[in-house]
Amino acid sequence: MxxxxxxxxxxxxxxxxxxxxxxxxxxxxxxxxxxxxxxxxxxxxxxxxxxxxxxxxxxxxxxxxxxxxxxxxxxxxxxxxxxxxxxxxxxxxxxxxxxxxxxxxxxxxxxxxxxxxxxxxxxxxxxxxxxxxxxxxxxxxxxxxxxKVSLPRVYLHEPGARYKALIDATKDLEPVRTAIVHPCDALSLSGALEASSQGLIIPILVGPRAKIEAAAVEAECDLDGIEIVDTPHSHAAAEMAVSLVRQAKVEALMKGKLHTDELLAAVVNSAHGIRTERRLSHVYALDVPHYPKPLFITDAAINIYPTLDDKRDIVQNAINLAHALGIDLPKVALLSAVETVTPKINSTVEAAALCKMADRGQISGGIIDGPLAFDNAVSPEAVKTKGLSSPVAGDADILVAPDLEAGNMIAKQLIYLAGADAAGVVLGARVPIMLTSRADNTLSRLASAAIVQLFVRRSSHAMG
CATH class of the missing domain: 3.10.129.10 (Hotdog Thioesterase)
Structure with a gap:
């Protein structure tokens, strides 16, 4: 000593x-x-x-x-x-x-x-x-x-710095026409209008006009020049917002004061929805104080027990989002409890299958490895201790959870115990969808809007 x-x-x-x-x-x-x-x-x-x-x-x-x-x-x-x-x-x-x-x-x-x-x-x-x-x-x-007294380890982190960088990256991009679905409370309405003031979106408010105007009074917001599409209730607002997408009048959706299931039911409706061949999935974009770069977690909100085919789409959606945010070759960690393929743990078998699918070109644009336990996905020290050889281990950009429960727990633990800021988006439909939460602060809402703006504008530019 x-x-x-x-x-x-x-x-x-x-x-x-x-x-x-x-x-x-x-x-x-x-x-x-x-x-x-x-x-x-x-x-x-x-x-x-x-x-x-x-x-x-x-x-x-x-x-x-x-x-x-x-x-x-x-x-x-x-x-x-x-x-x-x-x-x-x-x-x-x-x-x-x-x-x-x-x-x-x-x-x-x-x-x-x-x-x-x-x-x-x-x-x-x-x-x-x-x-x-x-x-x-x-x-x-x-x-x-x-x-000699051991000093505590200090981590310096400027809250929101990475999200501010995302917002700064949108300055030369056109705002995205966005349907705000049932913005009938002060929080969701003010968040949408703040995103508008930052040049991230052009909001179209879809919901009961009287309730929207009451929310504007509560939030002390000015609705002058803001388009309102009057609907009788939240269910009708979800259907109308999806219809606006089908008519090519909006390029994104933002959830207001209604249940996620209610909005997504309109999105995936077989007759009038906006599904594509790709499975819908949610991607969290986290700014974690102790991690040296943005960390994406999927899926923590949509797919409860995803199949192998579902996971292929979940991985591809996340890779496409990372590309739009400037990560040319994202590193994808397929999470499980162990690093070896174990028949008794189905997620390890599916992780191995996904790696082979990537080898065969069924998933593209990223470096994929798994199964990896959480510590070996994000900690170089853990990787060194276990003697793993992997281009992804210890340096992952994207964490793919084996199921929704695991993904949700990982994300919430990072948010509430590690002080991470969280933004997110649903991909796989014709347009991206912002599933804002009442727990989201203004910066998180702006970051979600910036992510969608980057995704829409850079994806359309790549296709053009």
């Missing part, structure tokens, strides 16, 4: 020194800003920093000062030291990637009060002095040797 040990006043000698070496990372700047509240754009805003005096992002000056404190408190004199005074002179900026050697040197000792004066200096990798200073401390008189 690593220990930390002090140097008592009697052990300290004039000229004695201690040091540590640290390299400034962007994460250090962000952590210091979180801790201190220092949100100076010189430290956090790349564009602002480029136009500033140093033409780059620089670290907070007191980051170096904190390193001096760290040497005094852990090295010389170490545990038991009482800080009295500190002077600092900042000579040069410290940028991301700069490496500081932080050194304290004993200059004076005052026995009557056990005080020690130390010269303090921070020098960068070029040998240039960054900080000069002087510290006055009361040195400990008793020997201390303690186990």
């Amino acid at each position: 690593h220990h930390i040990e002090n140097t008592t006043f009697d052990e300290i000698e004039i000229g004695q020194s201690a040091q540590l070496v640290r390299t400034l990372r962007r994460e250090d700047i962000e952590l210091f800003a979180i801790m201190s509240g220092d949100v100076n754009p010189a430290h956090l805003d790349e564009e602002f920093a480029q136009s500033g005096r140093f033409q780059r992002v620089i670290g907070q000056g007191m980051w170096g000062g904190a390193l001096i404190s760290a040497v005094l408190g852990t090295e010389l004199p170490g545990p038991g030291t009482l800080y009295l005074n500190q002077s600092l002179s900042f000579r040069r900026p410290v940028g991301i990637g700069d490496t500081l050697t932080v050194r304290v040197t004993v200059r004076e000792k005052h026995p009557e009060k056990k005080r020690v004066i130390l010269d303090c200096e921070c020098v960068n990798q070029a040998g240039e002095t960054v900080i000069l200073g002087e510290a006055e401390v009361i040195a400990p008189t008793k020997k201390v040797r303690r186990p």
Whole structure:
């Protein structure tokens, strides 16, 4: 076990020194800003920093000062030291990637009060002095040797950053004409209108006019210039929205205040629906704080116990969505409880069959592997421990659940325990469908609209 040990006043000698070496990372700047509240754009805003005096992002000056404190408190004199005074002179900026050697040197000792004066200096990798200073401390008189405390692991994540990037990617695209099905509450109506204000959709509100107008009053929304298709109730709204698709008057659907089953029943109606030869499936697009890229999970909302043919379509739908979002060759992990094909676990057999279908061109556009347990799909450490050799394991873009229960649990666990943001879309019909939930915040609703806009516009461009 690593220990930390002090140097008592009697052990300290004039000229004695201690040091540590640290390299400034962007994460250090962000952590210091979180801790201190220092949100100076010189430290956090790349564009602002480029136009500033140093033409780059620089670290907070007191980051170096904190390193001096760290040497005094852990090295010389170490545990038991009482800080009295500190002077600092900042000579040069410290940028991301700069490496500081932080050194304290004993200059004076005052026995009557056990005080020690130390010269303090921070020098960068070029040998240039960054900080000069002087510290006055009361040195400990008793020997201390303690186990070194393990620090918690910190993950930095800007909530919604990936969704904002998706929205930014739509700026040059035409908005998608979207039927908002029964938007008769403030939440679904305001979400649709916000997506409209962002240029993501052109909303056509389908439902009882009186209820829509009442929802607008509650949400304090302005309906001027917004088309409303009046229907008597939610069931009729679903049928009308699907009819608008069949008439090529809208390019997408967005669920309002009605049950998902009610909307999908109109979508899959054999006589008047908008089914295609492809199986409908839902894809969650998750922004998971601890995962380095967007993570797609399918199917967690439509297919309860999908057959092998269903899974083929589920995988292809997810791959097509990933293409529209800029992932040229998505890595698809077919999930099960184990990594080996086991006849007693049907999902492992179907995963093997799906891999062979991909080999034969029945699924295209992605790299597919399975069966893989969840840990081996997303964790390089787990892959290394188990000695797996796979182009997908530990780096999956798409997780394909064996059934709806598993997919729903995985997605909800990531949302509620890992702090993931969730957006999603149903694919496989003539147009994409946004199944918004009352639990979705505004950004999630906007992200779903952005995903649909990217899918519609980039898919049509590819076909054109």
